[in-house]
Amino acid sequence: MASKTASKDIITLRGSTAIVSEFFGYAANSILYNRGVYPEESFGRVKKYGLPLLLSQDEGVKTFIANLNTQLSEWLEAGKLQRIVLVIMSKATNEVLERWNFSIETDREVVEKGVSREKSDKEIMREIQAIMRQIASSITYLPCLDEPCIFDVLAYTDKDVAVPFTWTESDPKLIANPQMVKLHSFNTKIHKVDTLVSYKNDEWDEQ
């Protein structure tokens, strides 16, 4: 969570990092639930951002996201993270079907000089809530995933980042000729997160 200082409207790099990484955890869970990557019964309901959200109870997924968030926090705090991509792939063919793209712009001044910014938690939460609502409503236009799917997370980092032990360099897992939908964005005044989902063109559309 954001560091709770005397004034609520002050936000530090660490607090912003916590908000962004937490957001990513919830967003990933929400996507996994809404896109049916894991069975419905493996999710539990919690209240967050003023919304009922679903969190995976699967130990594997929980550990994965926890480990991921730890590493992402480290990069976010160093201002080295440019983008996080949650990729949904076909389990059978490994074909990339959806890319949930979270672009991150970091305020360089904050990272370099350690200054803080001013924005209320409430406002940030409201922005995040809008994104969460959009993720939940995305099932209306995204094509059906009618085969078993797996997910993977890609991190676009600066070139000078040392690759951690549990990470490895990867290809960007792009979709050829994708459809794109831009979702809302949120800004902590330190990190600006733009959300975009690109997905494989449904053949039915073209016929």
Place this chain on the structure above:
Amino acid sequence: MIVRTPPLKKRRPDATGNSESPKSDGRFVIFEDLPEPEPELSHQHSDQMLCTYQCRQLVKADFLDALSSAEKQSQDYQTKLETMDDNLRKSEAERMKFRDQLLYAEQELAAAKGCEQALQDQLLKEVNESQERLRKQIHIHSELETKFRKEMELRKNAESLLSSAKQKASDLEGKLSHVSESIEREKVRLQKELTQLKQESKFSMSRISADLERMECKASNSEKEAVLLKEQLESLQTKLNECLHEKNEVEKKLTTLTCQEFPSDDNILVRHLREELRNYESEVREARKWKASHEDIELLREKLLEEKGRRERAESEVLKLSEAQINGKKLEDELSSWKLVMKEIPGVTSAVDIPLKFEALQKEVLEGMMKMGEVTARLKQVEVALDVAENARQNVETESALTNEKMELLKLELKRTELLLSSTTEERDRLKIIVDQLKQQKNVEAGTAMTDGTVKELEASLVMKEDLIKKLESSILEQKDVNARQHNEIKLLNERLSSESRRIKSLEREDDRLRSEIAILESKLGHGDFSSSSTKVLRMVNSLAVDSEAKQTIEALQNELQKTKDKLQAIEELKKQSGDAGTLVDSYISGKVVQLKEQIATLEKREERYKAVFADRISVFRRACCELFGYKIVMDDHQRSDGIPVTRFTLQSIYAQSDDEKLQFEYESGNTKILGNNYTQQSEISHQVEIFIRKLNSIPAFTANLTVESFNKRTLS
């Protein structure tokens, strides 16, 4: 021992013993006397046998010496005997010992024999077993040999099949080449034929045309002839008619003359006439012949027409042929161009791919169309903006027109006022003239007081008029100024308008450019592109997923293995029943099994590696935790009495002064509880537990406080 002197009876000479040599009887010889009696030894043998005193003394001394030495020796022997006895005893004891040892060794030997027996038995068994195994192996070997032979046979068959197939292939190739050659030849032949035919057709055409010409000439000749013959015919007919007429006349004459003239003359005339008639008849025949020839000419003409038609047809056919050839060439060209196109199209190897390629291209086209639609939409937006700008420009233009009109009006007014001015000046002049005239009149009339008032009035009006004129002039000047200013304003506005329109256009262009740029960038961004110079893409090694996947794969593979084993058994049974049918399947399955085993091995290896990596990382994490928070943390899983699994954490501060200083916590689904032990039950610690954990509900505060306290204790003590 020294030999003593021999007994006397032995001194008696023996008759039989004389023959023996004197040295062999063992007589006592004094060695001192030996050199003297030697020469007479053979003569005085009996005298030498006597013992002298000296001798006796010597003997005695010798004897005594001998005795003493013998005594000594006996003593020695006694001692020796004793020592020997001792030795004997010792050796007896040793013997006993050795006997014991012997017995023991015998026992050992017996045991060893038993052992050996047992080992031999075992060995025997093993030998038997190994023999059995060997037998089995031999059996298997023989089976394998048979299999091998079968395999070899199969291989030979396959090879023979292969060679036959190769031969066939070569045959076919030969045939193919033969066929292609024959096709080529045929083609060449056909082409030759075609050229021949063409030539022939040309020849025939020329021939036909020559014939035609000939026929035409003939026809024209025959036509001419016909015309001539007709003319002849006509003349002959007229002649015939005349002749007939003459004949009739002659007959009439004859009839009239028969009664008048002599028959002889008549007869001559008749004859003459008959001859003439015959001549005429022959002429008629000729004419008929001519007529027939005329009919022939007609027929020939018809034939000619027919021939002409045929020629035309042939010509048209030739034309068609050339057209067909051109078409053929065109088709060939098209074919070659298609082939070239096919070669040029990437990813197309055969004609079947072309529709697919076309589909892809059509898709691309559709996409392009969609993009174009987007672009046109944007264009429309821009157009709308342009329209708005145009409207604004028009507004400004109308405004400027209005101001122009105003200016015109003002000019008109100015003119009007100028006219007014001129009229008033004229009037003034006139009035001045009148005044002058009046003045003159006044001078003339000398004081006509009547006019004075009018003059004054007129003068006053004149002044007023002049004032008016001045005012008007000033107003005109003002108007002019205003006009000039408005002109300037209009010019400025016009300039601004044009600059604004230019700016609008440039902005529109900029807008378009930026839009396209934005679109490109957005598409790139959405697509996930990145510059490899500043960014790298990382992904987390999803060990859990991989692990579970690997486990699943291993399970699946194991299941498969089981299945294949079952299958193998079934097949082996079948094989036993049906002999060699199963051998092929057998080898295939064994290959598969080996492959699967390899897969399993690699997956297991990977699992091991992941585990190792995980353990490594965990240990690093633990050490870091210990360093950072000052506690060694040991985690282990327990099960409560009711079967619920809980995780127990044992914390030991690095500043702890004894091993008993341990804190125990239980962690279960997000809740951490402290467990009581000897250490926490100490009054000081329990107090802290009460305050920090029970009241303030903060374990970190408690541990931190404890750390600080332990640290202080350590450093202060």
